[in-house]
Amino acid sequence: xxxxxxxxxxxxxxxxxxxxxxxxxxxxxxxxxxxxxxxxxxxxxxxxxxxxxxxxxxxxxxxxxxxxxxxxxxxxxxxxxxxxxxxxxxxxxxxxxxxxxxxxxxxxxxxxxxxxxxxxxxxxxxxxxxxxxxxxxxxxxxxxxxxxxxxxxxxxxxxxxxxxxxxxxxxxxxxxxxxxxxxxxxxxxxxxxxxxxxxxxxxxxxxxxxxxxxxxxxxxxxxxxxxxxxxxxxxxxxxxxxxxxxxxxxxxxxxxxxxxxxxxxxxxxxxxxxxxxxxxx
Amino acid sequence: xxxxxxxxxxxxxxxxxxxxxxxxxxxxxxxxxxxxxxxxxxxxxxxxxxxxxxxxxxxxxxxxxxxxxxxxxxxxxxxxxxxxxxxxxxxxxxxxxxxxxxxxxxxxxxxxxxxxxxxxxxxxxxxxxxxxxxxxxxxxxxxxxxxxxxxxxxxxxxxxxxxxxxxxxxxxxxxxxxxxxxxxxxxxxxxxxxxxxxxxxxxxxxxxxxxxxxxxxxxxxxxx
Numbered sequence: 291x292x293x294x295x296x297x298x299x300x301x302x303x304x305x306x307x308x309x310x311x312x313x314x315x316x317x318x319x320x321x322x323x324x325x326x327x328x329x330x331x332x333x334x335x336x337x338x339x340x341x342x343x344x345x346x347x348x349x350x351x352x353x354x355x356x357x358x359x360x361x362x363x364x365x366x367x368x369x370x371x372x373x374x375x376x377x378x379x380x381x382x383x384x385x386x387x388x389x390x391x392x393x394x395x396x397x398x399x400x401x402x403x404x405x406x407x408x409x410x411x412x413x414x415x416x417x418x419x420x421x422x423x424x425x426x427x428x429x430x431x432x433x434x435x436x437x438x439x440x441x442x443x444x445x446x447x448x449x450x451x452x453x454x455x456x457x458x459x460x461x462x463x464x465x466x467x468x469x470x471x472x473x474x475x476x477x478x479x480x481x482x483x484x485x486x487x488x489x490x491x492x493x494x495x496x497x498x499x500x501x502x503x504x505x506x507x508x509x510x511x512x513x514x515x516x517x518x519x520x521x522x523x524x525x526x527x528x529x530x531x532x533x534x535x536x537x538x539x540x541x542x543x544x545x546x547x548x549x550x551x552x553x554x555x556x557x558x559x560x561x562x563x564x565x566x567x568x569x570x571x
Numbered sequence: 572x573x574x575x576x577x578x579x580x581x582x583x584x585x586x587x588x589x590x591x592x593x594x595x596x597x598x599x600x601x602x603x604x605x606x607x608x609x610x611x612x613x614x615x616x617x618x619x620x621x622x623x624x625x626x627x628x629x630x631x632x633x634x635x636x637x638x639x640x641x642x643x644x645x646x647x648x649x650x651x652x653x654x655x656x657x658x659x660x661x662x663x664x665x666x667x668x669x670x671x672x673x674x675x676x677x678x679x680x681x682x683x684x685x686x687x688x689x690x691x692x693x694x695x696x697x698x699x700x701x702x703x704x705x706x707x708x709x710x711x712x713x714x715x716x717x718x719x720x721x722x723x724x725x726x727x728x729x730x731x732x733x734x735x736x737x738x739x740x741x742x743x744x745x746x747x748x749x750x751x752x753x754x755x756x757x758x759x760x761x762x763x764x765x766x767x768x769x770x771x772x773x774x775x776x777x778x779x780x781x782x783x784x785x786x787x788x789x790x791x792x793x794x795x
Contacts, residue, residue, distance in 0.1 A: 345698075352698040356773040387699070391778060398781065402788055421674035422792035 351386040351465065359388055366473035369506025375473070376466050376511050384465035389472020393438050396475055399482040400434075401427045404546030407486045411550045426546060437538050438475060442467035445512075445531070452519060461515045470511050477504035478539060485543060488550040497543050501536045508535060627651045634714050637758035644707045644762065652713020655720050656685045659786070662723055663793050676789060684789075688782045689713060696767065696775045703766040712779070715759040716786065722751035723790045730794065744791060752787040756780055 341347060365379040373379075405423050412418045446467050449460040462470075481500035485493050509528060516524035611619065627650050633642060660682045665675035676684075693708040701708070725747045729740045759779050767775045 349698050349700070352695075352700075354774070355770040357770075359774060387695070387774060391695075391781075394778075395781065398785055398788075405792070419673070420792075420794060422676065422789070423674035424676040424680060424789075425674055 348386070351384065353383070354385040354387055359385070362388055362469075362473050363392075363476050366470075366507050367477050367503055369503060369510055371510060374511050374514065375470055375507050376462055379473075380466055380469055382466075384463070384469040386465070386468070389438060389468050392472050392476045392479070393434050396479050396482065397427065397430045397434050399479050400430045400542050400546050403482050403486045407488055408548050410486075411488045411548050430542070430546065433538070433541065434475070437534070438471050439468060441531075441534060442471050449515065470508065474504040474508050474535075478542070481539075482542070485547050490549055493543060493547065497539050501539050505532050505535050508532065623648075623650065627654070630714050631717055634717050634758050637761040644703060644711065647707045647710035649706070649710060649713065652689070652710065652716070655713060655716045656682060658720055659685060659716065659723065659790075662727065663789055675793075681789065685716070685786065688785065692778045692782050695778050696763065699771050699775050700768050701763070701766045701775065703763070708763060711759055711762045712782070715755045715762075715783075718751040718754040718758070719748070719783065719786055719790060722747045722787075723793070726790060726793065748787050748791045752783050755783045759783075 362379045365373065365375055401423075404426065408423070409420055442464065446460060446462070446464040449462065453460050477500045481496045484496050487493075509532065512531065513524070513528060516527050518524075519527075626646060626648065629642070630648075630651055660678045663676060663681045664678040665673070689709055689712045692712060693705055696708060697705060726744045729744055732740060756776075756779060760776050763775070763779070764772060
């Protein structure tokens, strides 16, 4: 029905038609994002058919299948330069299931793993009584949920403000940002479970690995959008966001997981105490 | 002619008098039952109490032998979940005033965790497209806490030994709680499983797994 010219990719003028076709490699990333941004706005307008206060509005964000969620988790753990998480995996269908339950899992993984590892580390000490440290669950929940939902909110606000000057909608919607951040936290879950083993060097290696993987996916997803405000500003913003990400991992590791003390010192002190007690008797 | 019919205004349509009408009207509730319900006002309190108690007890039995039947879903009630939650919170709470500083959960913490967790899990399965109602799901999740309550009782029994054979007692407690956790998860997925769309079943089951896991963790770390 259409002539061959309409779908000619080399024609610079027909940007709007190019945008309708999901091209991964041929198009430059920037044009793809601009066209996709227009499409996102159109689709977002179509999606908001039910009111914000009705139940069916939120049901649209849980419209995912098991394989989709697993696919997105896999994509959030493997940073590849060509695979923008938002474009390749979310594809204008952000969901809230992933961010919410990954955050919940991370909260309990950190609290439970931290409690167990502290028990293993402090077990032999005199005067140690085991407690479940239940108050740490609320601290972990506040930290994780605040990071996963407030940082995307602030970032989205900044993007809207910057784009508002140009008169275009923000390239990523708020839910896409929440989705990206939520799924990126999934790299910390295996790290939190393996931090149970009280070997300090291994814990640092795990932290670095988790930060690299999740930070990489975040960087690949956010760089094309930030790049448009000038290389300098974009680099500063991206470094700041990555520092926040690393800060979360570091904070969790340092606060919830006590470092294993030097064991020989403790046993020597105990033996010395026992020797003095026996001598005095 | 078909086009004319469809483009005609509604006022132009006339119904012939001799069009046969067929149908089937079935009344699901027998009319006599309504009279019986009205008369429960006059029955002695003991009878009302025993009827509700029997209903709750029957549901406990259903959880003990989970088979895919509808009775738990049809006649839902929240008495069982309330009794179990209060029992759990009372047993798990810290005994003395400064136990909060020792990290042992207080009554309110356990109560809120259990109810809030159950509500969030119910919302989740509802949002994913589950076909059963909010309170039915809450009822099932609450009743399936029963194996964990039994495990908590057994843990308390082992803790009565006051420190003799700590490792063996810990292993016994661990096995009890693990079995109860598996039983609770299996029972709730038996009752709730069929109401989920088939390609999202794992998405609905995982939060239930997490919910019972957290409760099991609270039970097994209760060493006072």
